[in-house]
Amino acid sequence: MDLVRAKIALCDGRIDEAISLCDTGMAVADDPVLASWASIGSMVRAITAMRRGELATMIHHANQIKEDVIFGREGLWGRDTFPWNSPAWLVVQIIEAEKGWEVAVPLARGLLTSESSARGLLLSEPSAASFLVRILLRADDRETAERGRRCAAVLAAENPGIHAIATAALHLEALLERDISLLQQVAASDCDERTRSSANEDIGDLLSESAGGFRQACMHYETAMRSYADAGSPRDSSRVRSKLRRSDAxxxxxxxxxxxxxxxxxxxxxxxxxxxxxxxxxxxxxxxxxxxxxxxxxxxxxxxxxxxxxxxxxxxxxxxxxxxxxxxxxxxx
CATH class of the missing domain: 1.10.10.10 (Winged helix-like DNA-binding domain superfamily/Winged helix DNA-binding domain)
Structure with missing residues (x-):
C-alpha cells in the first residue's frame, strides 16, 4: 500500500517520495473501507511538514491524528499492525518544534522510562532514540538516557541483521560518552541521510565546546546543513545555520x-x-x-x-x- 511505502520512504529520509506516495495513498483512503489507513498518512504528512518548517500544516495533521484516536479510528495504531507509541513519538516532535525542548522533556522521559515503550519505539523508529536522548541530556536526566542506551544495546544484540538498530545503539553510546570517534562512525555509516546529518551536527556541537575546535565544528555543521537540506528538512538545516552564526562576527x-x-x-x-x-x-x-x-x-x-x-x-x-x-x-x- 502506498501509505506504508510512504512511511518507509520517510524513515529513509526520502521526503519528496514520501509526500508523493502519501498523496496517492490518501486518495485511496477516502474509501470508507480503507479509512483507518488514513492515520498513517496523517502522521507522514505531519512529520514532513515539521521537517519543512511548515508548523501550521504540521499541527493540522497532528490534530487529525488526535481525532482518529478520539473517534475510534485508531485500528492501525494497535500493537499488531502499527507501533502503539508512534503517535506519542510524533507528539514529542511536534511539541519540541512548536514550544521548545523544555516542554517536551516529560514526554521524552515517558517514552524511554518504560522498557516495553522504549523497545517498541526503537524497533519502529530507530532514529527517534538519539532525538529523545539529546533532549534528556539537555535536561540533565542522564538516568533515563542511560535506560535508552541499554535498551538499544540489547535490541542491537538481539537483531544483528538490522543495521538501523545497530546504528541507533552506536549513536546513543556516542552521545552519552561524548565520543567524537563513535559519532564519526555513525556519520560514515550506511544509514539514512537524516541520521548521518544529525551525527555531523552532534560532532559540531562537541567540537564547538572545545578550545580551538571551532573551525572543525564549522566543517561538520556545514556538512549537516547541506545534508538536511538535501533530505528535504529545511527546518533542521536552518537550525544548524543558526549555530554557525550564534557568535557575533x-x-x-x-x-x-x-x-x-x-x-x-x-x-x-x-x-x-x-x-x-x-x-x-x-x-x-x-x-x-x-x-x-x-x-x-x-x-x-x-x-x-x-x-x-x-x-x-x-x-x-x-x-x-x-x-x-x-x-x-x-x-x-
Missing part, C-alpha cells in the same frame, strides 16, 4: 581565523584582506566567514584605508610583502 572571526599578523589590522580585517587578496569576491568571503557582503565591504574599506591600497588588485599585489613585515601606522595616516 568579530568573535567568530577571531576563533575561526589566525590572529592578525599586521598590527594595524584587527583579526577580522586581516581575515577579510587575506581572502580578498587570494581572489575571492565579497560574497565568497562572506560565505566563508559567515558575514554579510555589506559587512565584508565595510571591513575591506577599513583595510584599504589602513594599508594604503586603492583597489583589490593593488591589495593582492602588496599582500605577500605586507604579511612578511609589520606596518608603520603613521606611514598610512
Amino acid at each position: 568579530p568573535k567568530t572571526a577571531a576563533r575561526f581565523w589566525p590572529s592578525s599578523r599586521i598590527s594595524v589590522l584587527t583579526d577580522t580585517e586581516y581575515a577579510v584582506a587575506e581572502l580578498v587578496a587570494s581572489g575571492l569576491t565579497n560574497a565568497e568571503v562572506g560565505g566563508q566567514m559567515y558575514l554579510s557582503r555589506h559587512t565584508v565591504a565595510f571591513h575591506l574599506r577599513k583595510v584599504f584605508q589602513k594599508v594604503g591600497a586603492k583597489s583589490r588588485i593593488e591589495l593582492a599585489v602588496m599582500w605577500k610583502q605586507l604579511t612578511g613585515q609589520d606596518l608603520d601606522v603613521a606611514s598610512h595616516g
